[in-house]
Amino acid sequence: MVLRSPLLNIQKGLGAKFTKFADFEMPIQYSSIKDEHLAVRRSVGLFDVSHMSNVWITGKDAEKLISLTTVEDASRIGDGLSQYTAILREDGTVIDDTIFMHLGEKYMIIPNAGMATTVTKWLNEKAKEYNLNAKAEDVSRDFVILAIQGPKSRDTLQKLTDTDLNTVKFFGCQYIDISGVHCIISHTGYTGELGFELQITPPKEAEDPFYKILDAGKEFNIKPIGLGARDTLRLEKCFILAGNEFEGGRTPLEAIMSWTINWDHAFIGKDALLKQKEQGDYERLTSLECVDKGIPRHGCEIRKDGEKVGVVSSGTLSPCLNRGIAMGYVRPEFRDAGNILEIVVRNKPMKARVVKPPFVKKDWAQQH
Amino acid sequence: MAEEVRDGLKYTEAHEWLKIQNNIAIIGITDHAQAELTDIVFVELPEIGKEIKKGEELCVVESVKSVSEIYSPISGNVVDVNKKLDDSPEVINESPYDDGWLVKLEIEDKSEIDSLLDVKSYKKILK
CATH class of the missing domain: 2.40.30.110 (Aminomethyltransferase beta-barrel domains)
Known part of the structure; x- marks a missing residue:
């Protein structure tokens, strides 16, 4: 099965070339990977990253489930904040790296492309096994994810909202109206530049903001960006791509993700990591x-x-x-x-x- | 943007062009090929003097995301390579039929030239 972003036709109209990534047909580039890459480093670019997944975690033990199944202690991450973390197997290897967003009573996690089913199943199994009142629900098909990245991303997006974007702090997340569309914004990204990501539902609602953002960014020569430049941008910053860097089973210690590990809480995979850390030769x-x-x-x-x-x-x-x-x-x-x-x-x-x-x-x- | 197919050249289904000058064939990739590859960032050229058989790897052209082997459309002896491409591989994108040529081969078997495509047949492939 090949999944398509709801924005596919718009992207075709913008001259995108497409590639298959996970189960998705996504734009690999519009004009040129190099030009798109430099546009993000120097000014601003707009990405459709709907191949990424969306999973809601709800229930009174939602926070406990996240703490149990990730290397982060979720009680430290207050409402309106997001966190980059990893979900591990018992043997310490990474199932997926993800961001979770704390949005009031609920959490949303953003597993990688093609990982929604695996992650959702894992979380629900662990909730049951550890007797937690929490539920994971895969809502990936209900959301379009847009990323606006680059030094001019804030100036671009600010034109489309009454919310002062300076109040959305690094790794902050909240609900916002962007050109009249109610969505979730987070001050996050995968480029190492100033940037924001928008979670928009239902998918059809994303068409208008996509055009409006391109229009608002015109004075900064905004470009639509494909997955090609997304990959070169992240690699220049040494950000991990799950399918590549976790291939064959890697622990967060091997992947130099120790900084994400909160050792002061119990989590699945911790014992294995402690053992590996002591042994040292990896x-x-x-x-x-x-x-x-x-x-x-x-x-x-x-x-x-x-x-x-x-x-x-x-x-x-x-x-x-x-x-x-x-x-x-x-x-x-x-x-x-x-x-x-x-x-x-x-x-x-x-x-x-x-x-x-x-x-x-x-x-x-x-x-x- | 219309892709150029230049008159007076021979072509292959793999989107290479050949300019035949007596017993020498200058080989490059077509405007269509460079547009498909986009942003060429590295070219690995053969050594001068190398004997290459038809269908063997002639050189490697890399874009940011892809690696493409160029197979030799004819047999021959490498008499020259476009050294400019070492430092400026983007010349292939800018000038695929002129400054962006890849290799000059001394033709071993002239009959192999006859099986190449002419302009008209190549244009048909692009349609």
């Missing part, structure tokens, strides 16, 4: 910037002096740096910043340097 996600010309890709072997020491989970050409960049899992003894490793592309080893994330720093647009 591959860790590592950022590599190519010294030689060439583009690393998912699955490329990483070597040190001809010996395999890791594998690339994500790789691309960085449109900002104009060189190959990669994230990959590397043996702990080889991942100090400055180390030169080799990434094997089409049987040829290519030199790459271990760098501290992110590849593209916060002030890049001011300096270029």
